[in-house]
Amino acid sequence: FQAKVLRLLATTYFEWDCSLYLDKALKAISLANQENLHPAGFFLKVKILLKSGASDEDINSALAEFTHLEMSLDFCLNTAKLLLEHGRESVGFDFLKSVPERFESSPDLGKITLLHIEFLLQNKRELLAKQKIEEVIIGHYTGKQLLPEALNQLHIILWDRAAKHYEEKSYSEALHWYNYSVSFYTPGQIDQNLAKLQRNMASCYLHLKQVDKAKEAVKQAERCDPNSIFTKFSVYKIAVLENDPEKAIEAVIEMGKLAEKPSEHEDKLRVDKNTGSNLLSLAAQIALENDQQIVAIKALEYLSEHLQDCRQLFASLKCLVRLMLSKVMAENAEKRDADINSILTYLNLAHKKLAESFTEEKFTGDMRILEAHWFRKVAWNLAVQFKDSPEKMRDFFVLSFKLSQFCPSDKAVLIAQKTCLLMAAAVDLEMGRQQVTPSEQTELFSQALQHLQTCKEIWKVLKLTGDFAKDPTDTLLLLYEFEARSKLNDPALHNLMESVWEQPQIEIKTLEIIASLAMESPARYPVLCKKALKSALNLHRKQTVIDAVKFSKCLHSLINISLPTGLTDLDTCVLQEVWDYFEDALSVVSSTDAYPEMEILWLMTRAWNTGIFQYTVGKYKEAEQWCGLGMRFLSHLGSLKKSYE
Structure with missing residues (x-):
């Protein structure tokens, strides 16, 4: 009991003010140890001596006092750590070398070796550490294997050292350390850690331009862990470097599938919800750096499906639009259709994500407006560009309108919205005039009518912002609506025409077009046609000089x-x-x-x-x-x- 009190007293002096009460702490622990030799007293005395800056000789003397004391292996290892952490290498390593003699029969002897290796590496004595590791490897195959826990710890040490060299771009040296780790695996062994190891080695080989060795390493990784997204990424990198777009796209597709549902066996420390997105993003970057546009497009397509961050998603979609546009411009007209449809898909996804972005706090209103403007202008330009393909032109105009709904309703945006809807309606009417089935005609004319109804609402607001006396929108809205309703045999046509007959400023040309449309199949309104023509004829008569x-x-x-x-x-x-x-x-x-x-x-x-x-x-x-x-x-x-x- 007295020894315990003295140890507590020594601890109090040591932790209170070591510089002031060092002698008292040392005297108290010495008395405690004289009273009763205890590992705790031994450890505290070493700590006090180290703090006081005692010589190696004094510390060795203290260690000698406890040579015959019963101590556990972990206690001895902690003492060695204490010495080495305080820079007493000579004393620490000597003490460490003496520990195996005391625990010859212990299965945990590997812990001593590991500690030895760790401190050699910490003190930049890499050559000696390598010698020690090589001894362990020889022991592994001569009946002196480390326990599984110690072996795992050794692998961690080896990988950390390899990673350090990799970061320093010393790829050959990194491979040296990875090879030490490989030495502990038996040929043909299936292990996920071995797969990671082979992938890491493949990265080193690729940096050293040793593609064949990299391919062999990836092959081994596939054997051990074929369903890992990291393994597929390694396959992808080699395919890109070998300019094999088919294999690269195949790997990207596999990565995309794995990104949707990460493997249950994947390393939990390395795979999180963003891993798939990060790897696909890197895949796209690698493809672009190697001028493989088609591969980059495929990677970005999968990336845009998995990204949660709005800013990253829109950046990805912009890149996709630009890449696909340059591809379309270089293609024959026959091959363009699929790629134009892809661009439509990207813009539709942008619209969908803009609608969903209201729930994301980090994505501000200003950001949303900027993105919406970019995508609506792209859709507008594409509509104009593909005027030879009416259906595509219509779809791009409709998309431009939808995207513009996320922008502030200033005059410029309202004019753009009005024009988009008018153009979309015009295309639907034109397509309806072509040789199509009655059901298709009905669908097209109904669509046109929907666009026109929305356009009329926008036009009402727009007219409040300025003078539009010379703007033909009223006339176009009237003619388009008349055509759509007449060809749909819509009962509302009568009300529309009542408002037309009441208009004092209606033009002759407008009446003549109405007359023509009234008899254009599938419409047939001879009474309306006559009335319009009679009104037009009356206006002709009223001209100062009749044409x-x-x-x-x-x-x-x-x-x-x-x-x-x-x-x-x-x-x-x-x-x-x-x-x-x-x-x-x-x-x-x-x-x-x-x-x-x-x-x-x-x-x-x-x-x-x-x-x-x-x-x-x-x-x-x-x-x-x-x-x-x-x-x-x-x-x-x-x-x-x-x-x-």
Whole structure:
């Protein structure tokens, strides 16, 4: 008990103020040890002597006092560590060398060797450490194996030393240390750690330009751990260096699959949720550095699927868009389709991630706006660039609109949105006019209508920002909506046209287009067509100087719709109405020499034929009147007059 109290007293002096109470601490521990020799007293005395700066001789004397004391192996090792950590190499190593004699029968003798190796390396005595390691390797194959725990510890020491040399770019020296580790594995052994070891060695060989040795090392890694993403990455690096794009892409695909679901057996210390993304990012970088664009694209595609960080994801998508664009520009038109679809996929992913980015705190609103502007402008430029492919152009315009919804609604953005939707609607209508099935037509016209409805809302807001008096948007919206609704046989068409008839400033050209669209298949609205043409004709009449050519075309269309060819049983009211149109024509023909002669001939022929039709059904008086009407046009013919007289 007295010895224990004295040890506590010595500890108190030592920890309170060693410089002031060193002598008292040393005296107290000496008295304690005289009273009762105990390992704790021995250890404390060594600590106090080291702190006091005692000579090696004094420390050796203290160690000698305890030569016959019963102490555990770990206690001896801790004493050796204490000495070596205080720079007493001579005393420490001598003490360490004496320890094996005391524990000859202990299975833990390997701990002494490990400590010896560690301190040799710490003190930069690498050559001696190598000698010691080589002794352990020889012992491993001559019946003096380390215990598994000690062997694992030795592997860690060897790998740490190899990694240090690798960082210093001493790749040959790193290989030397890795080879020490390999020496402890038997040929054909399957072990995940051996796979890692072989991958590390492959990296060293690649830096030393020893590709064949690197390939052999990776082959061994595949044998030990074929389902590791790190192994696939090693395969990938060699494929890129050997300019084997097919094998590189195959490895990237495998990496992508493994990134989705990391192996349960993968090293938990090295594989986290970002490992797959980091390796795919590195894979893309390696491919670009080696001018392998197709391989880089594949790596970036998988990377963009797995990235969680918004900034990294958008950087990856931008890189993909640029790479794929340069590829598309260099390709024949026949090969472009798949790659253009890929760009659409990238932009759709950008839109999806922008929508999801509101939940990510680190991704600020300003960042979102900047990214949205970049992608919407790219989509716009691509829409313009691929104008020869209507469907692609439409898709890019729609995407540009969707992406612009993440931008502030200033005037420039609103104009861009309006234009995107107008163009998308125009393309849908054009595609609907082509030879497609009725169901496809319905889908296209319905899509166009949706775009137009959204566009109208944007246009309302945009008109509040300035003067758009000369802007044709109102007219385009009207014509596009009319076409879509008429071809869908939409009941809402009637309400739309009621608002049109009420417009005081509607243009002649607009009415003529409406008339044409009203009879364009699958639409058929003869009443609407006539009404539009009559309105247009009235406007022609009100012109200060009538444009005879335009007037003649409008009148031609109105007569055609009012007096279908081949019909003989016509209502008297209809005939009277058409008669008035012919009278209108005569009035204009009489007042100008600009009326096209072929149109005069057509009017004459049409009136004459109508008379003949009346004659065939026994309406002789009407026949005479219509034939007489036709004859009145004859005098207005020019060079053709003689042929018909």
